Amino acid sequence: MxxxxxxxxxxxxxxxxxxxxxxxxxxxxxxxxxxxxxxxxxxxxxxxxxxxxxxxxxxxxxxxxxxxxxxxxxxxxxxxxxLDVVQENKGYWDSRNLGCIPEYLLDRIGELGEILVHEPDLNHLFEPPSQLLKSLHQTTNVYTFYSYFCPTCPYNYAELSNKNVNFHLLLTQPVYDRLKDEYTDQYNAMMESENAHLYICNNDTLKLGALSITDDMMLIAFFNKEGIFDHKKVLSFEESARQWGKDLFLHYKEKSEKVK
The missing domain is CATH 1.10.10.10 (Winged helix-like DNA-binding domain superfamily/Winged helix DNA-binding domain)
Known part of the structure; x- marks a missing residue:
């Protein structure tokens, strides 16, 4: 039966x-x-x-x-x-290191829904996807994590600070130090904004490349199984994916120290 x-x-x-x-x-x-x-x-x-x-x-x-x-x-x-999430992009998932995702969120991986795997060309390798940049211009809330330095990040988040967008930015210590030391104007704009919240995460707990959740999308980037960041990112525009992403962000936030 x-x-x-x-x-x-x-x-x-x-x-x-x-x-x-x-x-x-x-x-x-x-x-x-x-x-x-x-x-x-x-x-x-x-x-x-x-x-x-x-x-x-x-x-x-x-x-x-x-x-x-x-x-x-x-x-x-x-x-x-x-199954729907994995089978449509099985080659991608097979190559990812998913050790950065806690078990309870791996059990909910189906909440990502319909996804797009974004692979930039060489001319845009270090730039966020255009979908994320567009979303940042119109969102009211942002939750972002980086374990690598994104060259556009200081400018994007300084602009959010000037627009009084509520955002939580979680960085590893080396990324935070570079932001503070090399992008003084942008860093100060963030520190002066009442709506900016910065955190430093313990490097030893991290195997995730990047995570960003806005009002209408979620982006996540994993290292591959060789520990290399190959710039491939997963995008989803579904509400369930955004909630899944927020829960992952909160998981890392609990392991972090608040700067402001």
């Missing part, structure tokens, strides 16, 4: 999609048809299988998950989401 239920969920994209849809609440026949691709007969054939397996039930003119269906889908949904 166990194998039969697993097959019912995973061996048909239509069945899996219908179950995930019904996690948000009951749906009519027409709503199910509109959300899935295929002929009406093909879709209804899969709905019939879900009914026979006791995962959904029909009430009046619509369908909803049974209690068993809810129990199973609450466990399966995170797995489906994680």
């Amino acid at each position: 166990k194998a039969e239920l697993i097959s019912t969920v995973f061996l048909s994209e239509k069945r899996k999609s219908a179950l995930l849809m019904l996690m948000d609440g009951p749906a009519t026949v027409d709503e199910i048809k509109d959300s899935l691709t295929g002929t009406t007969s093909a879709i209804m054939a899969q709905v019939k299988i879900l009914l026979e397996q006791g995962l959904i039930e029909q009430k009046e003119d619509g369908y909803r998950l049974t209690h068993i269906g809810k129990i199973i889908m609450k466990k399966i949904k995170p797995l489906v989401e994680a």
